[in-house]
Amino acid sequence: MLSKNQLKYIQSLHQKKYRHQHGAFLVEGAKSVQEVLQSNFQTELVVATEAFYKENAHLTDRQRIPVEIASVADLERAGTLESNNAALAIVRTKENGPLLAEPDEIALILDDIRDPGNLGTILRIADWYGVRKILCSETTADVYNPKVISASKGSFTRVNWWYGDVTNVLSQSGGQLAVYGAFLDGADVHTQPFAKSGYLVMGNESNGIRPEVAQYVTQRVTIPRYGDAESLNVGIATAILLDNIRRANSGQ
């Protein structure tokens, strides 16, 4: 059973301030908890229904992870999901170590992506397209936000991120790598060739890429429009751009 203090601790992790202070975040729902238990993240505690624990005891017990059995009502009180009849995990955050695109690698740069749902979707898309590194401006949504973790559908366990001054990274790359940026007035991605190494920069939902980042973009690219919608959601745009980059890289 969940103690009052445990409940209070878990609820504090809904907020960025306390996630930062405690160095921990929440993973919620059956599939995400199963994925995190099979990843290299370090889990502090699992709170689970009797049924979930019985089915997944092999995942917790071999790592000697403490488990508290709780009712569905307690799980939902502790966590952020509207419905959760399985489990939640309290997981240690990772160190904010530097990330750079290596040769033959495309990395993502997110310049001020504010919506947690969009960020979670982008993690999932990066994972589908084999992008393993995401560099985030400090103003980008917190990846440890429960909404991001949930929207990533487990992909947060397979993608690495770093938060910091992305202009600094780009200025230090010294123009040696291709830097593709999504703009409304760039080259058509259906005909644009793409290098196998470099960065793809995606900008803010309303304002796009900031000028201080845009100055390092070596090739502006645009998704061709065949109809009348004014814009595409940034998650959708990321998916289409990565699809075109992978296609170009595989010579199709």
Added chain:
Amino acid sequence: MLSKNQLKYIQSLHQKKYRHQHGAFLVEGAKSVQEVLQSNFQTELVVATEAFYKENAHLTDRQRIPVEIASVADLERAGTLESNNAALAIVRTKENGPLLAEPDEIALILDDIRDPGNLGTILRIADWYGVRKILCSETTADVYNPKVISASKGSFTRVNWWYGDVTNVLSQSGGQLAVYGAFLDGADVHTQPFAKSGYLVMGNESNGIRPEVAQYVTQRVTIPRYGDAESLNVGIATAILLDNIRRANSGQ
């Protein structure tokens, strides 16, 4: 000022049953209301703040659409948006007239897309890629749901839809048109040629395309995966498939 009866009427339109009964639906937020007032939809009433009305009176007055001035608090009480400091419109639903793909036209078939956010996103993507017709299975989310209208970002004014028995439509097309269906085991969309006429079928978020619809698919197609995510969201998948179809059709 909004009367008690008006408030009650507007609130009833949050529910499908009453939208159907009254033949009306809600459009909320500045941009969506502006778009619907410039479309061929028939608007019954606009509820607006003083400021929104002053800026947009030319849109309502030339069509003699009644306007009620309301406070932000009243707008939010009447509507479904968490914040709305501009306007909402009560708009007449359209007749459910039949739709078929014409020569040189790609139309979408949605087989049991349940999430209103996904449906709204798909309307916006269809609008971007110039797809003008969406045929929906009866179990697909109601397009007049305020969440769909809101997620479509105004694209609901430029895309047409029909709800009914999609298997019937496909069986009557008699194999004369290409029917592309999104599956996990289909042909790679990066190399697959696409006809200029036909249907693209997208299936349910969890279960994909139903067997009774799948039997009419003439070409199963798949988005190639380069990483480890198990799946893509149906909105994202629709966008990538339409991007590949338009690209193939334009000979790139």
